[in-house]
Amino acid sequence: MKSFWCERAWLPDGVASRVLVRAERGTIVDVSTVDTIPLGCERLYGMVLPGFANAHSHAFHRALRGRTHADGGTFWTWRDRMYALAEGLTPDGYLRLARAVYAEMAVAGVTAVGEFHYLHHGGNEMGEALRQAAADAGIRITLLDACYLAGGIGQPVTGVQELFSDGTAERWAARVADLPEDGNTRVGAAIHSVRAVPRSALSLVAGAFPDRPLHVHLSEQPAENEACLEAYGLTPTGLLHEAGALTPRTTAVHATHLTAADVGLLGSTSTGACFCPTTEADLADGIGPARELSDAGSPLSLGSDQHAVVDPLLEARGLEHGERLRSGRRGRFAPAELVAALTNHAALGWPAAGRIEPGAPADLVAIGLGSARTAGCAPDQVVLAATASDVTTVVSGGRVVARDGVHETLGDVGRLLEAVL
Known part of the structure; x- marks a missing residue:
């Protein structure tokens, strides 16, 4: 049995003081308030x-x-640089890089990552490297293995894209079926995009693993919408809906350039929407209709995507700030809504996680309230003031994995990244 005394804790019913969390085998078994801090x-x-x-x-x-x-450039010129990087990676190199990246996430408070994985290189070695990297960093992983069959609508894969492709949806599904799950790993599916998966294959990919998470890049760029409309007479959202890909287990990533009808389809099917505000700003993607999606019925989650920044608190704040910029109004998302998006583990197939209550994984992130950023802020508004630099202790599955920006087993993350990069 492990016990954690929290000066203040974000419980399902609100913020409470002097909270004692007891955990056994990585799972919370009791949450109570106490007057005296227990020994040990x-x-x-x-x-x-x-x-x-x-x-x-x-x-x-x-x-x-x-x-x-x-x-300068655009998303598309940035993509060329990304392709060049992908071409040179090996399983061993990817293990070392991903281990450092996941350690960077761990010290920032991340206890589960959804890895949208398309560097297949003809097999599952790269996926196994990612699984091992997450285990080494002490965080859970959902390996979202992406089907990637085309270089664009009506175009074959070429060059480095050939490393992403299994050739057919059937071969993709057979390979993914060989990826085992364990206590630290979930395996999900992904449609890379409507650019990379032809219309004829969408239904097969969407239904291949009906009990697992399904993610898809959606309408990140206007050019994607234009190409889809020209080829199929449907928006990407409409095309996915036709294929049966919009479901409560689906998460649409970015969801930036949507029509009102698209928002209605995503909301009415309870399809989630994952926003990555720092990446969407870095790549000049645009600002998506987060408030409208949430109001329509789409659960929101957050990601760091290309890791221009690894700071979940900045992603949460970016969600609200994007809404302020596009609407001219403050308070589009209450702090509690931002925390809900920040802790949405259900989008990754871990529905019990993301809450401090019995039955949930013992995942705890302590944020200091005495820094230059957080001193004087209301504790229940800390998500709008703190950054990852204010994360003092991270507990994942009942084990302390980071203290004051240093990983407990991997050490200084900056040095770890420097050695790899």
Whole structure:
């Protein structure tokens, strides 16, 4: 039995003080308030939130941080740099890179990551590297294996894209079926995009694993919408709906350039929407209709995508700030709504996680309230003031994995990343 005393904790019913969390075999078994701090328990000061879920990651993109800005350009020119990086990766190199990236996430409060994985290289070695990297970093992983069959609508894969493709949806499904799950790993599916999966294959991919999470890049760029409308007479959302791909287990990533009808389809099917505000700003993607999607019935989640920043608190704040910029109004999302998006583990197939209550994984993130950023802020509004630099202690599955920005087993993350990059 492990015990954690929280000066303040974000419980399902609101913020409470002097909270004792007891855990056994990585799962919370009791939550109570106490007057006296029990001997032998881990003390977590400040504001303690449930562990964060990074619902959309491309781990290898981290190697591009701070290296793509000199010449300006667009999403499409950035993609060329990304392809060049992907071509040179090996399973061993990817293990070392992903381990460092996941350690960077762990010290920032992430306890589960959704890895949108398309670097297949003809097999499952790269996926196994990602699984091992997450285990080494002490966070759970949902490996969202992406089907990637075309270089664009009506275009074959060429060059490095051939490393992403299984050739057919049937071969993709057979390979994914060989990926085992374990206590730290879920395996889900992904439609890379309507650009990369032809209309004829969408239904097969969407239905291949009906009890697992399904993610898809959706309408990240206007050019994607234009090509889809020209080829099929449907928006990407409409095409996915036709294929039966919009369901409560589906998460649409980015969902930036949507029509009102698209928003209605996503909401009415309870399809989730994952926003990645720092990436969407970095790549000049645009600002999606987050408030409208939430109101329509789409659960929201957050991701760091290409890892221009690994800071879940900045992603949460970016969600609200994007709404303020596009609407001219403050408070589009209440702090509790931002925390719900920040801790949406259900989008990754871990429905019990993301809450401090019995039966949930013992995932706890302590945020200091005495820094230059957080001093004087109301504890229940800390999500709108703190950054990852304010994360003091991270507990994943009942085990402390990070303290004050240093990983408990992997050490200084900056040095770890420097050695890899």
